[in-house]
Amino acid sequence: MATIEVTDLTKDYGSVLGVDSVSFSVEQGEIFGFLGPNGAGKTTTIRTLLGLLAPTDGTATVLGADVRDDGEFIDAKRRIGYLPAQLGFNEEVTGEQVLDYHASVKGDRRREELLEIFTPPVERPIREYSTGNERMLGIVQAFMHDPELVIMDEPTAGLDPLKQEEFNEFIRGERERGTTIFFSSHVLSEVRRVCDRVGILRDGELVGLEDIETLLDQGGKRVQVETTDDLESSLPALDGVVDVNSFADGVQFIYTGEYNTLLRELASHDIREIEISEPPLEDVFMHYYGDDESTRANQEVESNV
Template sequence: MQCDVYSQIYSNVLLATDGSECARAATTHAIDLAATYDATLHALRDRNANRIRQRQRPSGDDRRRPYKARGVVGRRVRSIESQPIELESLTKYYGDIRGVEDLTFAVDRGEIFGFLGPNGAGKSTAIRVLLGLLKPTDGTASLLGRDVTDRTELRDAKRRLGYLPSDVTFYDRVTGAAVLDHFGRLRGDERREELLERFPVPLDRTVKAYSSGNRQKLAIVAAFMHEPDLAIMDEPTSGLDPLVQNEFYELLEERRDAGRTSFFSSHILSEVRRVCDRVGIIRNGRLIELDTVENILAEGGTVATVRLAEEPPPAALEFPGVARVDRRDGDGRYRLVLAREFDALIERLSEYTVLELEVREASIEDVFMHFYGGTDENPDSPASGNGATP
């Protein structure tokens, strides 16, 4: 049976002792990764999901979405020339709990697109819907012009897809070479040797002996060795040292130059600025910003650090144009993030004795905090409190 192959590759996907049938799925990540590469595992995933969770009809407060009849979601004809990723009013609820809501955007060919947000914002939920691992509650989504709710179309799209999950899980007792051999049989491996030179791993050792960095490098080689037209990645640089991270960024840039598309979620702001062409920022399951990195940074404006001889009233430095004020206790310093120009700040500071003043361009971290307002959790997320990322 085809599932027997996966029993050799993924841990926590438990099969019958004689290998005759799939018994159950114990870990979401393992099933997700396996199902990405073979549509036959979609049935296993769906069967187990239905067994452990009853679908609830949303009703009541504004967090609940109208129920949409099965078979209506996402069914429309798309051209093969469509953009690599298209979302239109995409919504996913877990019962009455919001995962993502009303996501609408498209990713262009040859683009590196960053999907930005803290843990629990809804990034992984959106990715799992794109991969066909979760069914949308409402809206539509397509990969490479194929409807993600249609199994046949999705299977066609996945032949041209590379997927790198946030938590890579391989069966510990096989070697790295066996893992790559398996994925090579499924999708091809024309870039295997080249990528192994750039992301070397001890192929003759069992995966159990791998460090977290080596596991991640093995997953990178497996995801990219068939030269996919579209790569979807969830926190792809987790566990990598800075040198390997730079090599990975160069790989993404080479793919962009060749007209291939990369989509990745991240909460590491420096890597978003380093490689992304455009960024979508998600908060509490909703898209709150979509623009180029340059334009988003321009929106962030200026950061001013000032030290005053006097103690100003608490609200003295809070005026139109100031996005945030941070006080550094004990030394009279204040840090202000200005949405636009800082002429108004200079006028206000003229009322005090200024001992020091430093002005610089806002970093992407400053911009991120401007959009999030210091909030780093999604109270509606099913992941809140359990360490998972929806």
């Protein structure tokens, strides 16, 4: 059985559908990234998975327990670590007291090890913490009882680049240990570096569910060509050319078509320099994030190829 199994999950807030018939599963040991623009429904899904929000429709099971069944879910909860987006610690207590309390409820197997990597000033009261310090304390709390599954809502928000990188490395280590990790993020580079698979939400609907390599393959290649003649006007005739931008000595575009077709076309031009590279992940995701009808149509065409 999958670690997380979500089927037709719907949350109707009355004024708005927070999530609309979302289905996906996360396997044991997977690192699953949950992406989407602001208001897409990531936090709603996460809070539902933790039994903090009752779904209007559909089902969700986590570690085999139905999230709607309090009795069944209470045991599963002990085996889950959670890092919310809004940490909401009591400002008056110290970090150590926060961790001591958590230890008394859920356990304390990894506190010291985690505090070597993430370094909140545990002896000081939370009111003196920076945003990054609070986030680090939250990360320690989420992992310290050595849970089987850790669910995190934007775990690196507020961390400096060095700590973000340490977090990425730590998560890769967790994969080796077999921990299942589900997290939402806006940081595409981190998603790329640590996730096995991603789900992409938009307006409450799941618009993409891919392993990260497939997603990048679908994103095509960025081709940059320096030429002395007019390559740009012949590009529209080639299938798979998008996002054409000209620069002083040439042209740059994203190419999702056959290499042979492109090379035949290039061979009829005077080429000075050519560079074929992976597009920035941002460009790949923009197909999903964009909100105009043409990007939506492109995305549908691509997913049918």
